[in-house]
Amino acid sequence: MRMLLHRRWRTTRPADRGGFTVLEVTISAAVLVVGVLGMVSAVAASLKLVEANRETMVAHQAARALAEQMQNGTFSQIFANYNSLGSDDPGGAGRGHGASFDVPGLRLSDEDRAAAQHAGRSTSVGAVEFPTNGAGALSESVTDAARGMPSDLNGDGAITAGAMPGSYLVLPVRIRVTWSGVAGPRTVTFQTLLVNR
Numbered sequence: 001m002r003m004l005l006h007r008r009w010r011t012t013r014p015a016d017r018g019g020f021t022v023l024e025v026t027i028s029a030a031v032l033v034v035g036v037l038g039m040v041s042a043v044a045a046s047l048k049l050v051e052a053n054r055e056t057m058v059a060h061q062a063a064r065a066l067a068e069q070m071q072n073g074t075f076s077q078i079f080a081n082y083n084s085l086g087s088d089d090p091g092g093a094g095r096g097h098g099a100s101f102d103v104p105g106l107r108l109s110d111e112d113r114a115a116a117q118h119a120g121r122s123t124s125v126g127a128v129e130f131p132t133n134g135a136g137a138l139s140e141s142v143t144d145a146a147r148g149m150p151s152d153l154n155g156d157g158a159i160t161a162g163a164m165p166g167s168y169l170v171l172p173v174r175i176r177v178t179w180s181g182v183a184g185p186r187t188v189t190f191q192t193l194l195v196n197r
Helices: 022-070 075-082 110-119
Strands: 126-129 169-180 183-197
Touching: 022 169, 022 183, 075 169, 075 183
Parallel strands: none
Antiparallel strands: 126 169, 169 183
């Protein structure tokens, strides 16, 4: 006796199969790529922010250190040492600190440096500013609202026009650091009012 075995052929439909279709894999890969790109851009923005904060901290520290250094002298020494005139420098012409200074780790952009050189200005990132008239002499009559000027600096009850005598009691000083950093052009301004001792 012969037995016939029947084989059953079963056809499977795509919905019954295990695994993913090409379309599903493509969509999953696209979602993964978008997620990774978003994460990479967030990390890059975070690193840029960290560097911008570091640059700002360096600028603040340089300005504060210079302001503290200034407190160690008399007003006439401070003004002579940190103004833009070289002729009144303590120890002889060109021996003073001057009105400009460099800050390690900060620099001007190449365009700003070239423009400053072309105009005959300093290419340093730091600048010390006093309330001076056009001739470079201290003056109570300088208009500068940020420094509270014009102001009676010698305590005589009047604001003297023109150059001020050397008997002033307070000395407004602005220290400005301007640089080109990862976040573009940046400026930190430190203002202080030195009191004569």
